[in-house]
Amino acid sequence: MKKLSIPKYRLDYIEKVLKDYIDRYQIKDWPVDCVALLGKMARLKSPPTKVRVESGMHKDTDACTIYHKKARLYEVIFNKDRFSYPYKRSKDRRTNFTAGHEIGHIALGHLELDSKLKTRQEVLIEELEADEFAARLLMPKDLVFTCSYSSFSDTAAYMKVSQSALKRRLANLDRQDLVLRRRERACPVCGNKTFSMFASFCPICGRDTRLGLNGIRVRFYPDLIRLDRYKRALACPLCGMDLRDNKGERCSLCGTLIFNFCISYLRDGSCSFANPGNARFCEMCGRPSYYYEKGYIGPWQEASRNRISN
Ligand SMILES: [Zn+2]
Ligand SMILES: [Zn+2]
Ligand SMILES: [Zn+2]
Ligand SMILES: [Zn+2]
Numbered sequence: 001m002k003k004l005s006i007p008k009y010r011l012d013y014i015e016k017v018l019k020d021y022i023d024r025y026q027i028k029d030w031p032v033d034c035v036a037l038l039g040k041m042a043r044l045k046s047p048p049t050k051v052r053v054e055s056g057m058h059k060d061t062d063a064c065t066i067y068h069k070k071a072r073l074y075e076v077i078f079n080k081d082r083f084s085y086p087y088k089r090s091k092d093r094r095t096n097f098t099a100g101h102e103i104g105h106i107a108l109g110h111l112e113l114d115s116k117l118k119t120r121q122e123v124l125i126e127e128l129e130a131d132e133f134a135a136r137l138l139m140p141k142d143l144v145f146t147c148s149y150s151s152f153s154d155t156a157a158y159m160k161v162s163q164s165a166l167k168r169r170l171a172n173l174d175r176q177d178l179v180l181r182r183r184e185r186a187c188p189v190c191g192n193k194t195f196s197m198f199a200s201f202c203p204i205c206g207r208d209t210r211l212g213l214n215g216i217r218v219r220f221y222p223d224l225i226r227l228d229r230y231k232r233a234l235a236c237p238l239c240g241m242d243l244r245d246n247k248g249e250r251c252s253l254c255g256t257l258i259f260n261f262c263i264s265y266l267r268d269g270s271c272s273f274a275n276p277g278n279a280r281f282c283e284m285c286g287r288p289s290y291y292y293e294k295g296y297i298g299p300w301q302e303a304s305r306n307r308i309s310n
Contacts, residue, residue, distance in 0.1 A: 004121065006128050014108065014129060018136055021107050030143045031160040034099030034134070035085050038076055047106065048073045055080040062098040067111035074111065076102045090153065093162045097134050104133030139169045146218045148184040148193070158216045184218060190300050191219030196276070199283035204300045206281030206288075223277035224297045225260060231274040233258045237296040261290045 006014070021027075025040060041049040050073060057064075057079040066075045076099075084092035105111055110126045118126075138161050147155050156166040170176050186193045190205035199209055204221050226234045233243055236251040236258070243251060243258050250257055259274040262282035273284040280292040280300055291297045 004124055004128060006125060006132060010125075010129060011132070014104075014133055014136065017107050018133060021103075021137070030140065031158060032100075032138055033160060034096050034103055034138070037103060038099055041103075041106075049106070050075045051078075052076075053078045053080050053083050057081075062094070063102050065102045065105050065111060069112075074106050076106075087160060090156060090162050093156070093160055094165070096160045097138065097162065097165050100134030100137050101130040103137070104130035108133060135165070135169050135172070139166065141173065143217075144169065144173065144175065144178070146191075147178070147216050148186045148214075148218050149179045149181075150183045150186070150214045150216065152179055154214075155216050185213035186215030186218045187213060188215035190221075191215050191217045192221055192300075193218050194221075194276075196283050201281055201283055201286035203276055203279035203281055203283045203289075206286050208286065221278045221300065221303055224303075225277040225291055227260070227277040231259055231276070233260075233277070237291060238294075256294075257290055259290070263288045263290055263293050266290065 024046075025037060027037075038049065038051045041047070042051050048071065052075070054077050057077070059079075059081065061079050062082050063076060063078045066077070067073070068075060078095070078098070082095070082098075084095050087093045087096060105126070108126075108129055110130065115123055139159055143159065147158070149155050152166070153163055156163045159166060161169075170178060184193050185195070187202040187205060187207055187209075189207045190202060192202055192204040193215075195203070195209065195213075201208055225237050228234060228244075232246075235241065236243055236254060236256050238256040239251060239254040241251055241253045246252055246258060249259060260277060260279055262271040262273045262275065262285060264270045264282075264285065264287050265272045271282060271285045271287070273282055275282055275289045277291075278297065279289045280297055281287065282289055289297070
């Protein structure tokens with residue numbers, strides 16, 4: 001028998017439904033907890049959903065969802081022997097995928113038609129579709145592509161999926177190379193991966209780099225103030241004047257420093273390091289940078305709120 005696969009037009013449909021789902025439940029950042037999401041659906045009654053855990057289900061069944069036509073109610077039932085929440089070990093995180101799979105059945109409209117009216121092949125394809133929905137919900141491409149994979153098991157834990165689910169996702173995306181490539185250093189707090197040669201502190205969040213750069217999620221922080229190779233601002237961040245021919249270390253028009261100095265340069269002079277154009281903190285001593293202190297660069301937490309798209 002030919003290996004079953006999801007037809008292309010159905011993949012497009014899954015993509016669209018997932019996008020609507022993410023908007024509707026206001027999922028803004030990852031990782032995603034699908035058991036909590038089911039709880040949210042039940043609370044909001046949109047659609048009317050009931051969730052329970054039952055013992056005595058078939059030993060190979062993780063969960064099932066029933067649609068009660070009259071009440072227009074979805075009932076998600078987890079197998080007690082296979083349900084683990086909250087997730088503690090890699091094995092438990094299988095429950096997260098199971099919950100995502102059941103959400104997939106609901107969102108994709110698989111349940112309204114009685115499965116007795118479907119062919120065996122149709123039912124099997126729906127199972128693949130629910131898996132695909134769960135995989136994309138829990139491991140969207142942007143997330144998968146922006147992890148450092150410094151540790152595979154930690155990366156799976158971060159995404160709240162089992163290691164086998166992550167392996168499968170990477171295989172489906174044909175991106176197993178992500179795990180094999182040179183492991184990137186990334187700040188575990190902010191995800192920044194760009195550091196000056198001798199940086200002792202993360203220029204984005206100020207964390208001491210000696211505590212380790214084993215971050216999982218890599219994030220990009222653009223240079224908000226563009227600098228030349230001598231670390232001078234190209235334009236004044238306050239008055240906007242072109243500084244390329246400016247003499248001295250202050251803007252000749254408004255007096256703003258043209259370097260993103262360590263703030264202590266102005267205070268006690270103990271550190272005079274000129275920092276990059278996205279630095280909120282001094283890479284040498286961890287104190288705030290001049291442009292951050294002046295408010296020309298906003299807090300990193302705001303800059304990092306880049307949305308994930310599928
Ligand atoms: Zn299923
Ligand atoms: Zn950082
Ligand atoms: Zn100026
Ligand atoms: Zn400093």
